[in-house]
Amino acid sequence: MIKEKYITYLQENGYKCTPQRTVLLSYFCQHKNKLISVNTMMNYLKKDNRHISLDTIYRNLSLFVAIGLLKSTTLNGKRLFSLKNNLDHQHMFICTECRTTKPLNFCPMGIVQSSLNDCSIKSHKFEVYGLCPSCSWCK
Amino acid sequence: MIKEKYITYLQENGYKCTPQRTVLLSYFCQHKNKLISVNTMMNYLKKDNRHISLDTIYRNLSLFVAIGLLKSTTLNGKRLFSLKNNLDHQHMFICTECRTTKPLNFCPMGIVQSSLNDCSIKSHKFEVYGLCPSCSWCK
DNA sequence: TTTGGTGCAAAATATTTGCATCGTG
């Protein structure tokens, strides 16, 4: 999916297309398979001489997660966001060094579902952590 | 495992057995299969008229996780801790309402490992979220 | 023109750290 699709998706769901949202989504599109923290985002904006207030970033990233454009995870107590590659969910390998991700193409839910018949399942998380090939070399 | 075993484990690994650590571990032992936040812990201590400083709680819970007595996860941006039932790892179902957990007895790593041959895998997380039977009723 | 979005400032929440003191082993 390219930036325009995300913008369209926003509008189709009743949200306005603002310059701030465009900048944020562009950044994610230029960093597919990367986990981005609010801090990383701020630093990029500073370097690029743009300015979006911190609270606007928080509000929008939360919105993007809520409507399914981004997914989020937590590493060392910090929330990290990344672009959702497609509409259905996908698990990932996460390099804890450079925060690159790699899709796993396997979901364990089918296997455990039967053992949770009495529970109402809402969501799940499966993530593998380690070092990607290039970060392995440097260590 | 009962409290004494955890205490022994602490000492065997060169950590002192202090009243604070005893209180903390007791609480976790009395709340097996529950996810406990630092906040929950503080509230319990207040009610029980004990006092452990916040930083001591943080320091010790982090220590317990580091040496494998507890495991931790994140829910709504808050770190939650729970007793590790046994030495080897175990995935869980988490009731997002009452924070009760239920072991899953299945680990998906065997299945995905081969697709990550070029990565150095350090750890992984697999958690299922939803409502436990009793919380389903109340909703 | 209307309603949702943004920036600012401030607050709320969460976590960490330095240092003097205490107490376990």
Next chain:
DNA sequence: CACGATGCAAATATTTTGCACCAAA
């Protein structure tokens, strides 16, 4: 009695909120 552990206070980090103003549709 030595050294690790604790408490306190303060710093740091993270996230949220109220409100006036702005701008996309």
